[in-house]
Amino acid sequence: MRNLGRILAVLIVLAIAAFLLFMCSVNDIPDPVAEPATVEEIAEPESLPEPVIAPEPVIEPEPAPEPEVVALDPASCTFPGDGFTPHPHGFRPEPGQYVDYDQPSLISGLDTTDRRGVAMPESYTGSGDSACVVVTYDIGADGVPLNAQVYDSALASGADPATFEDLALYYVGEMRYTPAERNGKPVRIDDNTDEIRFEALEE
Structure with missing residues (x-):
C-alpha cells in the first residue's frame, strides 16, 4: 500500500508538470501570419471624373456690305474701231478696181436703229433705267447672222451680265437680211456691229 501511494503521488506530480509544460507551450505559439491580400482583393481607387471643357464660342464673321447699286442713265457702250469696218467676206478692193457692191439690208428681226430699244428682261430687278450690249457678227451669203459675239456691255452695278448678253445674242440670231x-x-460680209439697247419701257 505504501508503494501504491508513492506511485500515485509521482503520477500526480508528473501530471501537474505535464499540465504546466503544456500551458507554457501554448503561450509560446506565435500568432498566425495573415496572408497577403491578392490583387483582386485590393480595391481600385475610384476614378476621378474627366473635366468638362467648355467649347470655344463661335464668332460669326460680319456679313459683307452689299454693293451700292449705281444706275447708268443713259447706258453707254464702246463700239469697235476701224478694224471692224465691214467688208464683204474680207474683200478689200485694189486702188482703181471696179466693184459693184450692195450692202445687206434688214428684212426681219430687231431694228437696232429704233433708239427706243427693247424692254428690260423680266428677271431684272435693279434700279438702272437702261442698258446696252454691242454685238459683232458676220452676215452669211444667205442673210443669216454668223459668229455673233459680245463686244461690250454697259449695265447697272449688280446686274447679271449674262442675262442681258444672252438676250442680245438671241435678238441678233433672229435677224434676217437680204445678203x-x-x-x-x-x-458674206464680216465684222458687222449692232447695239442692242434695253430700256425700262412703260406699258
Missing part, C-alpha cells in the same frame, strides 16, 4: 452682193453675186 450683200459683190458684182451681182451674194457674198
Whole structure:
C-alpha cells in the first residue's frame, strides 16, 4: 500500500508538470501570419471624373456690305474701231478696181436703229433705267447672222451680265437680211456691229 501511494503521488506530480509544460507551450505559439491580400482583393481607387471643357464660342464673321447699286442713265457702250469696218467676206478692193457692191439690208428681226430699244428682261430687278450690249457678227451669203459675239456691255452695278448678253445674242440670231452682193453675186460680209439697247419701257 505504501508503494501504491508513492506511485500515485509521482503520477500526480508528473501530471501537474505535464499540465504546466503544456500551458507554457501554448503561450509560446506565435500568432498566425495573415496572408497577403491578392490583387483582386485590393480595391481600385475610384476614378476621378474627366473635366468638362467648355467649347470655344463661335464668332460669326460680319456679313459683307452689299454693293451700292449705281444706275447708268443713259447706258453707254464702246463700239469697235476701224478694224471692224465691214467688208464683204474680207474683200478689200485694189486702188482703181471696179466693184459693184450692195450692202445687206434688214428684212426681219430687231431694228437696232429704233433708239427706243427693247424692254428690260423680266428677271431684272435693279434700279438702272437702261442698258446696252454691242454685238459683232458676220452676215452669211444667205442673210443669216454668223459668229455673233459680245463686244461690250454697259449695265447697272449688280446686274447679271449674262442675262442681258444672252438676250442680245438671241435678238441678233433672229435677224434676217437680204445678203450683200459683190458684182451681182451674194457674198458674206464680216465684222458687222449692232447695239442692242434695253430700256425700262412703260406699258
